[in-house]
Amino acid sequence: MSVRTEERIFRIGEVAEQVGVTTRTIRYYEELGLLGAHASRTKGTHRLYNEGDVARLRELIRFRDLLGLSLEDLVELADTEEARAVLCDEWFAEPTDVDRLRIIEQAIPLAERQLALVHGRQETLEHFAAELKAKLVSLRDRRRELQRSLQ
Amino acid sequence: MSVRTEERIFRIGEVAEQVGVTTRTIRYYEELGLLGAHASRTKGTHRLYNEGDVARLRELIRFRDLLGLSLEDLVELADTEEARAVLCDEWFAEPTDVDRLRIIEQAIPLAERQLALVHGRQETLEHFAAELKAKLVSLRDRRRELQRSLQ
DNA sequence: TTGCTCCTCACGTCACGTGAGGTGGC
DNA sequence: TTGCTCCTCACGTCACGTGAGGTGGC
Numbered sequence: 432m433s434v435r436t437e438e439r440i441f442r443i444g445e446v447a448e449q450v451g452v453t454t455r456t457i458r459y460y461e462e463l464g465l466l467g468a469h470a471s472r473t474k475g476t477h478r479l480y481n482e483g484d485v486a487r488l489r490e491l492i493r494f495r496d497l498l499g500l501s502l503e504d505l506v507e508l509a510d511t512e513e514a515r516a517v518l519c520d521e522w523f524a525e526p527t528d529v530d531r532l533r534i535i536e537q538a539i540p541l542a543e544r545q546l547a548l549v550h551g552r553q554e555t556l557e558h559f560a561a562e563l564k565a566k567l568v569s570l571r572d573r574r575r576e577l578q579r580s581l582q
Numbered sequence: 583m584s585v586r587t588e589e590r591i592f593r594i595g596e597v598a599e600q601v602g603v604t605t606r607t608i609r610y611y612e613e614l615g616l617l618g619a620h621a622s623r624t625k626g627t628h629r630l631y632n633e634g635d636v637a638r639l640r641e642l643i644r645f646r647d648l649l650g651l652s653l654e655d656l657v658e659l660a661d662t663e664e665a666r667a668v669l670c671d672e673w674f675a676e677p678t679d680v681d682r683l684r685i686i687e688q689a690i691p692l693a694e695r696q697l698a699l700v701h702g703r704q705e706t707l708e709h710f711a712a713e714l715k716a717k718l719v720s721l722r723d724r725r726r727e728l729q730r731s732l733q
Numbered sequence: 734t735t736g737c738t739c740c741t742c743a744c745g746t747c748a749c750g751t752g753a754g755g756t757g758g759c
Numbered sequence: 760t761t762g763c764t765c766c767t768c769a770c771g772t773c774a775c776g777t778g779a780g781g782t783g784g785c
Contacts, residue, residue: 442739443738444738444739452775453775454738455776455777456774456775456776459775463774474740474741475739475740475741476739476740476783477738477740477783478739478740493710496650497706497710499647501773502773531728532728532729535724535725536725539718539721539722539725542714542718545714546711546718549710549714550711552648552707553704553707553711555648556700556707557704559648559700560697560704563696563697563700566693567690567693567694567697570690570693571690573682573686574686574690577679577682577686580679581679593764594764595764595765603749604749605764605765606751607749609766609767610748610749625766625767626765626766627766628757628758628764628765628766629765652747652748653747736785737783737784737785738782738784739782739784740781740782741781741782742779743777743778743779744776744777744778744779745775745776745778746774746775746776746777747773747776748772748773748774749771749773750771750772750773751769751771751772752769752770753767753768754766754768755765755767756765756766756767757764757765757766758763758764758765759762759763759764
């Protein structure tokens with residue numbers, strides 16, 4: 432956690448494969464400002480990503496797929512998420528405990544919002560599953576009756 | 583169920599409002615063959631829908647939204663679903679019990695596939711929720727520790 | 734040096750959104 | 760007759776897909 436471990440660096444193709452998207456998606460997200468366009472990179476050179484970037488992308492993709500959020504929605508959810516990336520950086524830049532507390536107190540309500548979104552979706556799915564199950568039961572009942580009356 | 587009740591007829595705008603989509607979406611789905619383009623309609627005249635059509639559209643939209651299926655996927659899931667629409671028609675056209683049984687035996691595996699899809703999505707969401715919850719717990723723990731060490 | 738992956742345009746596609754201009758039923 | 764909703768093009772948009780042609784690092 433607080434040990435400065437050797438950080439692995441990835442190229443865009445590796446990231447794409449790990450996360451399950453195409454390189455085009457990653458470049459598009461960078462274009463929209465969803466992924467940090469590492470200001471250091473000069474045009475034409477290879478894009479490089481660390482593990483934090485990969486984790487961030489993975490989370491974005493999950494919100495996109497599981498909750499059906501638009502990229503505009505994701506920008507909002509990521510805005511504060513950006514603070515978490517900063518968190519990672521600041522964490523290694525030896526911030527004071529006051530800094531750490533401030534960062535964590537920003538991250539908590541965000542995580543709560545995310546969890547609430549997921550719970551909402553879970554409820555909707557629960558409803559849907561119950562409906563399908565009821566339909567199935569009724570179909571099986573009718574099948575049994577018809578089979579009996581046809582014997 | 584088997585009573586020939588007065589069936590309500592809806593115009594495209596009413597259907598759109600009930601289901602929560604635009605009329606454009608409905609026309610597009612018809613174009614793709616997802617919604618029965620009532621062969622009776624002559625070009626330029628108003629589209630008309632019965633309650634079965636509305637139920638069918640509602641289900642398509644739910645699969646689209648909750649499972650993120652493409653319209654191509656929906657065509658597959660609807661192919662057999664088409665049989666269910668036929669079912670409704672045939673039901674009133676006084677089919678034999680053999681017909682009914684055949685239709686129901688087609689509908690059951692479809693409903694089972696649909697339910698399996700929903701269950702799969704529920705599991706994925708369960709994982710995601712658990713992860714977010716763990717993150718939240720860890721954030722709160724760290725907050726508590728920092729607050730204590732700052733007192 | 735030879736592959737391989739990367740780069741930047743840039744046009745194509747899917748699932749609609751959004752008017753433009755016109756017709757039809759209560 | 761006056762609204763209102765409907766109709767059919769048809770171009771725009773969002774989130775990428777898919778080459779075309781070229782450069783860069785092991």
